[in-house]
Amino acid sequence: MTIPFTKIKQELRRVFKTEDSRFIISTGIKVTAISFIINIIVYGFLFQVMRLNHAFFKANGFSDIIDESVFYDFLISEVVENLTLFFIFHIVLFFIGTYVGWLILRPFKNIGDYCEQVIENPNFVYKVDEYSTYKLLTRFSEFFFEFLRESRRKGEIVSNSIPPQYAKIHQPVPDRIFMLHFGILLIIIALATSVFMIQNTSIIFQNMIELAQHNLHNPKISNRFFNHQMFIIDDTVALSIILIAIFYIALGFHLYEKVSGAAFGIFSTMRSFMKGNRFSRVHLVGYAYIRDYTRKFNKYLDYMQNNFDKDKPKG
Numbered sequence: 629m630t631i632p633f634t635k636i637k638q639e640l641r642r643v644f645k646t647e648d649s650r651f652i653i654s655t656g657i658k659v660t661a662i663s664f665i666i667n668i669i670v671y672g673f674l675f676q677v678m679r680l681n682h683a684f685f686k687a688n689g690f691s692d693i694i695d696e697s698v699f700y701d702f703l704i705s706e707v708v709e710n711l712t713l714f715f716i717f718h719i720v721l722f723f724i725g726t727y728v729g730w731l732i733l734r735p736f737k738n739i740g741d742y743c744e745q746v747i748e749n750p751n752f753v754y755k756v757d758e759y760s761t762y763k764l765l766t767r768f769s770e771f772f773f774e775f776l777r778e779s780r781r782k783g784e785i786v787s788n789s790i791p792p793q794y795a796k797i798h799q800p801v802p803d804r805i806f807m808l809h810f811g812i813l814l815i816i817i818a819l820a821t822s823v824f825m826i827q828n829t830s831i832i833f834q835n836m837i838e839l840a841q842h843n844l845h846n847p848k849i850s851n852r853f854f855n856h857q858m859f860i861i862d863d864t865v866a867l868s869i870i871l872i873a874i875f876y877i878a879l880g881f882h883l884y885e886k887v888s889g890a891a892f893g894i895f896s897t898m899r900s901f902m903k904g905n906r907f908s909r910v911h912l913v914g915y916a917y918i919r920d921y922t923r924k925f926n927k928y929l930d931y932m933q934n935n936f937d938k939d940k941p942k943g
Contacts, residue, residue, distance in 0.1 A: 655725050667821065667825070678836075681857075703835045733887070738755070775902055784936055794895075800889060822865065826865055
């Protein structure tokens with residue numbers, strides 16, 4: 629049974645319609661784009677090196693190959709065969725990036741889903757993933773929702789003391805779990821990219837040396853020429869790996885900043901609500917991809933205030 633094309637289009641529209649799905653997809657694109665662009669730049673540089681080598685071959689009596697395209701075809705024939713792996717790698721990288729985006733939003737989604745369910749089912753359990761990011765938010769949310777559960781059991785919200793480790797936090801704190809996730813991703817990408825680039829550059833230069841040995845009259849000069857080029861290529865590959873590391877580290881901080889403020893805002897609201905400010909709500913500006921989850925959270929706070937706040941003004 630085939631799926632109608634119109635239904636596929638509807639599903640794709642729905643994926644791009646919600647702000648959180650757009651965030652996840654954009655994260656996948658960002659993760660993929662860095663590796664893809666740097667790879668393209670490196671291979672563009674290799675092409676310029678091949679043009680230089682073609683001129684060197686012609687200047688040293690290499691007259692058997694008249695058509696320049698034949699020269700390039702011989703050098704990159706094996707590299708072209710690896711293009712499929714190149715695109716498959718970046719497709720996989722895109723899905724890894726979307727998974728990272730999903731991991732980033734998961735703590736907020738857990739809170740939103742819990743708040744949506746617990747209003748009707750007070751026994752609904754709030755579960756926190758052991759390896760979830762934003763430990764500040766996830767650990768305190770466990771404490772906070774247990775406080776609300778106990779308040780519902782007693783039929784009244786009472787102010788509660790805040791554990792000392794949470795009382796003096798007034799700004800977002802670094803998240804080691806998030807950095808660990810991104811560090812693992814960085815290692816995978818750097819290793820895969822470096823292996824791919826080294827393999828392809830080696831293929832090109834082995835083909836180049838083979839051409840020189842069979843067609844140039846002075847192999848000593850050509851060997852010296854290609855040996856100097858290998859130093860340049862090695863430096864280029866090393867530089868590209870360093871650039872990949874720098875850009876992915878920057879991307880990690882960028883993505884963390886995209887949500888760390890929201891995590892701190894929800895944490896601050898929870899802490900303020902526990903201290904006795906029953907009108908405390910989450911109001912985030914510039915976090916559209918989290919807004920749906922914070923609405924559900926605010927709705928739960930409204931429910932608690934309206935039904936269990938004995939100090940709420942009547943009328």
